[in-house]
Amino acid sequence: QKExxxxxGPLSVPEGAIASLNCTYSDRVSQSFxxxxxxxxxxxxxxxxxxxxxxxxxxxxxxxLNKASQYVSLLIRDSQPSDSATYLCxxxxxxxxxxxxxxxxxxxxxxxxx
Amino acid sequence: GAVxxxxxxxxxxxxxxxxxxxxxxxxxxxxxxxxxxxxxxKSLMLMxxxxxxxxxxxxxxVEKDKFLINHASLxxxxxxxxxxxxxxxxxxxCSASWRAYTDTQYFGPGTRLTVL
Numbered sequence: 001q002k003e004x005x006x007x008x009g010p011l012s013v014p015e016g017a018i019a020s021l022n023c024t025y026s027d028r029v030s031q032s033f034x035x036x037x038x039x040x041x042x043x044x045x046x047x048x049x050x051x052x053x054x055x056x057x058x059x060x061x062x063x064x065l066n067k068a069s070q071y072v073s074l075l076i077r078d079s080q081p082s083d084s085a086t087y088l089c090x091x092x093x094x095x096x097x098x099x100x101x102x103x104x105x106x107x108x109x110x111x112x113x114x
Numbered sequence: 115g116a117v118x119x120x121x122x123x124x125x126x127x128x129x130x131x132x133x134x135x136x137x138x139x140x141x142x143x144x145x146x147x148x149x150x151x152x153x154x155x156k157s158l159m160l161m162x163x164x165x166x167x168x169x170x171x172x173x174x175x176v177e178k179d180k181f182l183i184n185h186a187s188l189x190x191x192x193x194x195x196x197x198x199x200x201x202x203x204x205x206x207x208c209s210a211s212w213r214a215y216t217d218t219q220y221f222g223p224g225t226r227l228t229v230l
Contacts, residue, residue, distance in 0.1 A: 034218060043207045043224040044158070090157070090219075102219060106157040 003027060004091050004105035012062040012111045021108050023089030026070070033065055033072045033093035038107065039085045041103070047074070047087075080113045117141050117208050118223035121133045127198055128230055135225045137208030144187035144210035148219060149181070151204045158207070164191050198229045 004025050019034075021090055028096045036044035050056045050063040050072065062075040072091075076083055089105040117140040127133055137147055146165050151194045160177075161167045163171040164185035182194040191210075195202055205226050209219040 036221075042206075043221040046218060046220065049218055099162075101160070104158045104160075 003093060003103045004089055006087075006089050006105040006108045009105060009109035010111050011108055012113055015077050015079060015081060015112055015114050016092075017079050019079045019083065019110055019112070020069060020087075021074040021076075021087050021110065023072045023091075023105055025089075025091045025093065027083040027093045027102075027103075028067075028070065030067075030093060032102075033061060033063070033111045034102070035061075035074045036088040036090060036104075037083075037085045038088055039066065044088055076110075079110075081114050084110055084112045101104045116218075116220040118144075118202070118208065118220050118222040118224050120208055122225060122228045123223060124228075126228045126230065129199050130197055133195045133227060134199055135195075135206055135208075135227075137191045137193070137210070137222050139189045139210045142210075142212060144191075144212065145188065145210050147185055147191040148209045148211075149183060149191075150195050150207045152207060152224075153204055161193075179211075195227065198227070200229045203227055203229045 004039045008024050032048045037047050038044040048063045050065045056063045060077045064073045086107040086109050088107045090102050093101050093103045119138045138143040147160045148163050152158050160173050161176045162170045162183050164183050166188050170183035175219045176188050180218045205224050207224040209221045211219050
């Protein structure tokens with residue numbers, strides 16, 4: 001089982017709609033979760049971090065965390081064509097025998113259609 | 115805040131040469147820096163983690179003699195690809211965090227290496 005899983009997509013949504021991106025993880029004791037956006041040919045940029053169960057909102061972005069179900073999601077409201085990118089979910093993996101490490105998922109490609 | 119720079123942004127070199135990539139945290143002291151590589155349409159692959167003043171921790175399958183990492187100060191880490199070959203051509207990205215491992219990582223803009 002992969003440690004962090006995401007649907008690869010592409011996920012297509014019309015402009016103005018809500019885009020919903022999902023991520024599941026296998027490490028039950030993970031405490032820190034991150035969403036990054038990566039445009040083609042560019043490096044990832046941080047959108048949001050979340051540490052507690054529930055919702056965290058920042059502008060058009062809402063991160064949702066459910067530790068019991070081991071999933072974290074990202075909602076993008078009023079999607080814009082400029083939101084078209086690959087979205088990476090990252091989870092801090094607590095390791096007993098080595099360093100803790102942030103594990104990145106494979107990313108979901110989002111396409112917002114004008 | 116949390117700006118990370120990388121230099122060079124692009125490099126083209128002949129097979130057999132060595133290439134050095136610099137990663138700098140511009141407005142904060144980075145206890146930990148990370149080096150990733152990414153092939154087209156693939157996810158990030160962590161190569162190694164470095165802490166200032168100590169040896170880097172390499173991921174399984176990454177040759178430490180091939181990819182030399184130095185983290186000489188709290189604002190600078192370097193990755194040297196030694197005796198580069200065409201299969202080393204990739205997008206190399208560094209990231210930095212304030213504290214070891216548990217903190218948010220901020221990424222540099224990446225370096226695209228092409229080995230002829």
